[in-house]
Amino acid sequence: MSVAVRTRLFLHSCSKRFKPRWRKYNNLSYMHQIGDEPLRYMTIGQLLENAATKYGDRASIISRGQNATMSFHELLEQADRFAAGLLALGLQRGDRVGLCLPNRYEWNVILFACIRADLILVAMNPAYQAPEIEYSINKVGMSAIVFCDNFKTQNYYELLSRICPEIRRCEAGKLQSKATPSLKAAIFISENDFKGAYNYNDIFKIGTEGGLKNIKNNQNLIKADDPTIIQFTSGTTGKPKATISSHFNMVNNSYSVAKRIELDTKHHIACLPNPLFHAFGIVINTMSALHFGTTFVIPGIGYNPNESLDAIIAEKCSILYGTPTMYVDLIDVQSKRKENINAEILVTGGALCSAHLFKNMLEVLKVKKVKSVFGQTEATAVVFHSLPDDDLYHSTATVGYIGNHIEIKVIDEKGNLVPFGKPGELCIRGYVNMLGYWDDEEKTKETISADGWLKTGDLFILEKSGYGKIVGRIKEMIIRGGENIFPKEIEDFLNTHPDVMEAHVIGVPDERLGEEVCAFVRLKEGKSLNHKEMVEFCKSNIAHFKIPKYLRVVTDLPKTASGKVQKFKLKELH
Numbered sequence: 001m002s003v004a005v006r007t008r009l010f011l012h013s014c015s016k017r018f019k020p021r022w023r024k025y026n027n028l029s030y031m032h033q034i035g036d037e038p039l040r041y042m043t044i045g046q047l048l049e050n051a052a053t054k055y056g057d058r059a060s061i062i063s064r065g066q067n068a069t070m071s072f073h074e075l076l077e078q079a080d081r082f083a084a085g086l087l088a089l090g091l092q093r094g095d096r097v098g099l100c101l102p103n104r105y106e107w108n109v110i111l112f113a114c115i116r117a118d119l120i121l122v123a124m125n126p127a128y129q130a131p132e133i134e135y136s137i138n139k140v141g142m143s144a145i146v147f148c149d150n151f152k153t154q155n156y157y158e159l160l161s162r163i164c165p166e167i168r169r170c171e172a173g174k175l176q177s178k179a180t181p182s183l184k185a186a187i188f189i190s191e192n193d194f195k196g197a198y199n200y201n202d203i204f205k206i207g208t209e210g211g212l213k214n215i216k217n218n219q220n221l222i223k224a225d226d227p228t229i230i231q232f233t234s235g236t237t238g239k240p241k242a243t244i245s246s247h248f249n250m251v252n253n254s255y256s257v258a259k260r261i262e263l264d265t266k267h268h269i270a271c272l273p274n275p276l277f278h279a280f281g282i283v284i285n286t287m288s289a290l291h292f293g294t295t296f297v298i299p300g301i302g303y304n305p306n307e308s309l310d311a312i313i314a315e316k317c318s319i320l321y322g323t324p325t326m327y328v329d330l331i332d333v334q335s336k337r338k339e340n341i342n343a344e345i346l347v348t349g350g351a352l353c354s355a356h357l358f359k360n361m362l363e364v365l366k367v368k369k370v371k372s373v374f375g376q377t378e379a380t381a382v383v384f385h386s387l388p389d390d391d392l393y394h395s396t397a398t399v400g401y402i403g404n405h406i407e408i409k410v411i412d413e414k415g416n417l418v419p420f421g422k423p424g425e426l427c428i429r430g431y432v433n434m435l436g437y438w439d440d441e442e443k444t445k446e447t448i449s450a451d452g453w454l455k456t457g458d459l460f461i462l463e464k465s466g467y468g469k470i471v472g473r474i475k476e477m478i479i480r481g482g483e484n485i486f487p488k489e490i491e492d493f494l495n496t497h498p499d500v501m502e503a504h505v506i507g508v509p510d511e512r513l514g515e516e517v518c519a520f521v522r523l524k525e526g527k528s529l530n531h532k533e534m535v536e537f538c539k540s541n542i543a544h545f546k547i548p549k550y551l552r553v554v555t556d557l558p559k560t561a562s563g564k565v566q567k568f569k570l571k572e573l574h
Contacts, residue, residue, distance in 0.1 A: 028417035029424065029462040035404030039431055040255060041224045043247040045116045047290050049219070052076035055293035058267070063105040064311055065301035070105050072293065079112035080215045084207030086117050087215075089173055089185055089198075091143055093118040096182075096230065098137060098145035099277070100124040100156065103298045106189055106200065107276045108286060110146055115229075115247075116215055118222045122230045122242075123277040125560075126151055134163045134179060140230055140242050140438050141182040146200070149190035152302060157194045160186060167196035224248040227435055231279060231377050242438035243377045252431055253380040254287030256403050260385045261319065261347055261371060263292045270296045270319035271343075273308045273326050280350050283381035284373060285321060294319070305329035312341050319343065320367065323350040324357055325559065328502050331357075331364045332524070341366065349373035349382070351564045352470055354492040358396040374399035374470060378447060378454055379432040383408075384468045398467040406430040409453070410462045423471045423486075426460035427453045459486065476567060478507035478515050483545050485517060490546055494519060497537055499527035504557060504565045505548065519548035520570055522557060529553060 051060075055072040062069050070078070086097070097119050101107045114121040122140055124133070137145065147156035161167055164177035173185045175196060189200040198206075224247045232240035258264065261284075270289070274280045276298075289296050299311035308330055311317065320343050322330065327348060334341070346367040353372065361370050371386035372395065385400040394401070402408055409417055410424040418424040433454045436444040448454050459471035471486045478485040487505035494503035501522045507515035523529060531551040538547040558569035 027419055027464075029410035029420050029422070030408070030417055031402055031462065031466060032407045033402040033404050033466065037404070039248075039252050039405055041248065042251055043115070043219065043222050043224050043226075044228060044250055044287065045112070045219050045222060045247075047251055047287070048076055048079070048112055048115070051290040051293060058293055059295045060289070061105045061108060062295065062297045062315060063103075063301075064297065064299055064307070064314075066104060068105050070108075072290075075108060075112065078109045078204075079116055080212055081204050081207055082109055082113035083117035083119075083215045084211035085203035085205070086113060086119060086144070086207075088206045088208065088211055089144065089203070091117070091119055091185075094120060094227075095143040096120045096122050096140045098122045098124050098140075098142045100126055100128065100133065100145065100147050101189070101276070102126045102148070102151045102301045103272075103276050103281075104148065104189070104301060105298070106148075111229075111282075111286070116219070118218075118226070120227055120230055120244075123282065124232070125275070125277060126154065130159045130162045133159060136232065136242075137163075137180045137183055142180075143182060144185040144187065145183060146187045147189070149188055149192060149194075157188065157197070170196045172196060172198045172202075222247070224251070229282065230438055231277075231282070233377050241440060241443055244435040244438055245380055246435055249380040249432060249434070250283060250287050252405070253382055253403075254283050255291050257284050257373065257382050257385060258288040258291040258294075260387060260400075261288065262345060262388050263288060263294050263319075266318075268292075268294045268318045268345075269315055270294055270321055271299060271308060271312050271315070271317040272296050272321045273299050273303055273305075274321055274323065274350070275303075278350070279375075279377050279381040280321070280323070284347070284349065305333045309333055309337065309339060309341070312343060313339055317343055318345065320346045320365070322346075322348060323564075324348055324353040325351065325502065325565075327353075327357060327361055327365075331360045332501065334364050344368045346370045347373060349375075352472070352488055352491070354495045355396055356492065356496045370395050372396075372399045374468070375432070376456055376458075378434045378456070379428050380434070381432075383428055383432060394467055397469070398463070399470050400467065402466045402468065403430075403432070406432060408462060408468075410460055420462060420464045423459050423461050425474060426456045426458045426462075426468075428456060429453050476506070478505075478517060480507070480510075480515050480517065480545055481513040485546055490517065490519065490542065490548065493538070493542055494521060494534075497529070497534075499523050499529055502557070504567065504570065506567050506570050508550065508571065510549075516550065517546065517548040518550040518552065518570075520552045520554055520557060520573075522554055 052072045057071045059069050060072045060075045097114050163179050166177045186197040188197050227244045228247050229245045230242050272285045297311050297315045300307040373382045373385040375381050375383040386395050387401050407429040409427045412418050412424050429452045457474050461469040472488045490505045491503045501524050503521045505519050508518045510516040534551050558566045
């Protein structure tokens with residue numbers, strides 16, 4: 001029996017909104033947040049249909065980089081027509097379709113087309129190079145893949161031709177490649193046509209009225225427990241794994257997020273600079289927007305903090321989304337431009353956020369509330385998130401309150417529960433847990449135990465109140481001469497330096513002590529910092545053994561598209 005099915009067998013209780021309803025085990029870090037509303041057994045396709053019925057001509061997406069706006073009704077109609085076209089190509093229910101696009105409105109059309117056609121969408125990073133694209137195709141056995149023609153330095157037809165040179169000699173939909181044997185069709189969003197590939201607009205024409213009718217009539221054949229989206233892990237520690245999520249995962253997690261972000265209070269307009277392919281983009285933004293008719297704005301096809309600020313002003317955005325790095329950049333440009341912005345709520349997630357950065361968010365961006373979300377791809381998206389009435393401490397010093405219908409425990413290296421307030425590995429059980437890693441039973445069993453606990457690899461502190469604090473990743477903990485050092489503590493302190501934009505700390509090999517501390521910092525424009533100055537700044541503020549022995553000043557940091565610093569690459573740079 002799946003975790004999702006077991007979860008729905010729980011008895012749900014009705015209580016005051018967000019009143020803590022949890023069970024705990026003595027004084028040890030275990031908690032079960034029972035929830036105040038029952039989980040919803042519905043598909044994403046049904047959720048979209050409900051949104052189109054209720055919100056109709058209201059703008060669903062505003063894509064400023066394309067000068068395009070799409071209503072909820074138009075989104076459903078285009079998704080269904082594209083879905084009919086995909087099935088007319090010969091794709092079968094359950095086939096995998098790769099989507100490798102930057103932030104364009106077509107991303108959502110294709111996302112929902114796959115969902116409505118009962119195909120499994122595979123979300124891909126548009127920064128992938130040929131070996132990564134080939135790996136992704138073969139990892140999940142894609143039958144079709146969708147690109148635009150180019151983005152930044154990427155020419156996607158050339159990249160695909162390097163992987164599958166046969167595409168230059170075949171008819172569209174009849175690709176047979178030795179390198180990617182499962183792949184039959186490639187689709188390009190372009191004003192040009194490419195040999196061996198379909199044009200995006202062709203897919204709308206291929207679908208018949210009968211096929212469109214079948215898409216609309218067959219939604220009841222799709223089950224909420226069915227797999228629907230594959231997302232690759234962000235690759236902060238090496239080769240990504242392919243996580244599988246169900247409709248049930250996505251619908252319920254996005255509803256919980258929408259309520260806690262307060263999307264139900266009015267018609268909000270949200271600014272989304274995050275990549276659409278990431279869990280933040282898919283769940284926190286796209287799926288959550290469907291529940292209460294939120295309009296979301298894509299500032300530009302690629303990430304640019306000045307374009308984000310322009311979008312916030314022009315579209316009168318009331319909600320801001322972003323990773324900590326994105327807010328560092330937005331604060332920097334707003335400090336220079338000093339624009340009149342009136343956003344109400346700021347939501348941050350995807351990486352650790354320092355108290356100093358929260359302070360700057362409130363002072364420079366002038367938002368009324370800041371909210372944290374915390375989770376991981378293997379847990380759909382969000383596990384802890386701020387409550388609507390949280391005070392400043394709980395909004396900024398914690399990653400939020402445990403989500404509804406979720407069990408949490410924090411364990412030591414032997415698997416024993418640690419006391420509340422002590423760090424250990426965070427484990428999760430509930431409807432949020434992924435169905436597994438695609439075609440990787442061994443890794444799935446390593447991550448999700450036989451009794452349903454998902455081991456996150458995160459060092460975490462659970463408070464008795466139900467709020468949590470992230471310490472860092474277990475693999476990132478530095479052991480210096482027997483002392484356990486958590487990089488986040490040092491990073492948070494270095495981020496308070498007036499000349500530092502962001503700091504990231506790693507452990508590097510040391511013959512005597514085992515590991516030493518190394519700090520990578522990105523400085524504000526025109527500023528400088530040397531090791532001696534950094535040491536003086538640290539003295540009397542953090543313990544001597546935590547003061548970095550090495551300082552590396554950099555202009556850029558290796559990051560995933562979601563804004564997480566790839567610390568394994570920092571080790572290579574050292």
